Amino acid sequence: MEKVKQKDLILYSGLIILGLAAPYLFSAFKVQLTYLCVLIVLAMTWNLQGGEMGYNTFGNILFYGLGMYLTASVQVGMFFPLAEWTESGGEKTFVHTTAQYFQGIGVGLLVAAIIPTIIAGAIGYAILGLRGHYFAICTLGLGIAAGEIAGGIEIIGAGQGFTTPPFPAEIVDAEARGKFFYFLSFALLIGTFIFVKYIYGSRFRLILNAIRDNEDKAEAMGIQTMKYKIVGWMCSAFFCGLAGGIMGGLIGYIDSTDVAFDGREMGVFMVLMAILGGKGTLWGPVIGATLFHFFKEGLWTLILGWQYVALGVLIVVIVVYFPEGLMGWLREKYPERFGEVIDEKDRKAQVELK
């Protein structure tokens, strides 16, 4: 046991060092690396519902979008009249001082973590009684509705969109902004990973798995499934809200349906990444998100105009050949490496059966 832990330690410290060094090693790729961190966070938190709890949610984009709008609104509203900032067409620009900018984004992110969590609790209470497809479809509606509603609220810019505060001009270093958002998202990634890893070692995960495998039985065993489902979703909402807040600041412009409540892209990607890597595993979503991001960044521009066709093909390939994701596939192929004990006779017997 001790030995394994030491190996883990090497792996983790290696990854952290790589993560910390990355913006200096690949300076030109800071924005993509920031996206990668956020994508991994989204995939990992989706995996809590979709993978561990067996509830395929398309609603996590709601928390992501909320976080985005909340962070930006707080960041502006703390120091300036928000309505004048976003006033359609007029859009006055007030200049944040360096201190105001960072205070604003700090408080904004705090709000972006808390409010989506509360909303997840409230919505979860209302709809987590639904199961299977019904839940999936219901959550699909959440993101779309939120996008349309946000597009009609004047104070956050409505259809005009919301330009988030520009990075303080007093900081002359053009790289500073990229670094700031990278480290912010990297910190979020580490926080999320530690949290999810903690969950993986806890009774909470077993309860989520029990809900996934047979909710009625779980309930019959005296588990208050509703409570755990809601808490699980609130955990995801917490991290999704933060991820959204960071992305809003990074992108610099929030559009209701294309950037914030972007169910068609981000909302689908988070599911896809988790499934690609292998849902229901700790590392699956991480690997899935990384592969997906590289695929997207590396190949999409080479096949201009055909990228969505390629994405479609990718989805088909994943579903047909890796229904359990890469981690699931590896596990099936090399079960020993995952610490599973295999009865050789049993395996041979299976082969002969074929």
Place this chain on the structure above:
Amino acid sequence: MNKIAKLFVTFISAITLALVSFTSSFAKVEGEYIVLGSAISLTGKYSSNGVHTQNGYNMAVDRINKMGGVEVQGKKYKFEIIYYDDESNPKRAAQLAERLIKQDGVHYMLGPYSSGLTKAIAPVTEKYKIPMVEANGASRSLFTKGYKYLFAVLSPANQYLEVAIDLAVEKNGGKGVKIAQAFEQDAFSQDVRLGILDAAKRTGSEIIIDDKLPKELNDMAATLAKVKAVKPDVLVVSGHTKGALTAIRQISEMKVDVPMLAMTHCDAAKLSKQHGKKSEFALCASQWHKNLSYKDKFFGSGKKYAKDFQKEFGYDPPYQSAESSAALLVFKDAFERANSFDRDAVRDALVDTEMQTFYGNIKFGPGGQNVAKPMILFQVRCKGDDCENRVVAPTKWASDKFYHPIPKWSERS
């Protein structure tokens, strides 16, 4: 666990290698090429206008290169553009702008299509102090942000249809009119709406329907049903290409009678070709029309541009293409006047731009918008089954009289 750890190490080193080998070798000026970058909507809801924009850029690049290129410090350079597809998504556009600047080393940018995407890219170009000449972001809010590196060759969006309201009031004997309006929920159309609100206030007109339409516009029957019921004097619709197509399709299907119909993006939607007689009498705001009398030495006149464009791409150029071509003329002019590739020198030269192109006069105001060129209005008119856009306002260029009111559907053949 051991094996998994190894797997990870392999995986990560592979990524590292890939990233390192990825770092590209482009630079702002490479050999005899000046490299410009642009994220363009080749897919998604703006794809048709994205292609118009790209065709406009390409046409101008070819023409300028063929006619000797850009002369800087006695040496001739050619233009080259790196394109990425932003999928009509602002998030992607901002990311690609970053990529163009940081990875491809682009030092001069051309704008994307639509105000929303320009709004997403402008903070990035501003941050890296990259001059961007854009031809398709008309939202007024782009020009109130104090951007120093953003230059737009087009008139701001709020000016698009103000003239139409003035026309309607004029036809009404100077009295205010009843306006019904429906606008897509996006930065551009909402700005057009603000222009109408201003015009309504100024002329004492009343807005009796004020609807918002979703993006990916395919249906506006609810608005049209209301229009049928309350009979406004003017119906104003704006929602990019899809908005124009949807409006004409449903107005003709539902036989909505309204004395005046004002829209945007009629020429990009090729309304007169796609809907023929159904689109007759529609009044359209445009940045440019081929019959205007502007001239330059690269494209000659608007008519000649239209002819050459038709030959190359097989359709009549909408103003989106014309203004995009003009953006490159502006860049060429600025490079030559700056006589340097220094970004700030080029930027300063852009500020001082004052030129005439086939597309119109170009001079940038303090916010970066073009202040030297008025908007025009044209009306779709048909002879038999052959429909055409005819300029009706302003009077200086009008080739035809404005036809008003639109005959009822029951009287139209």
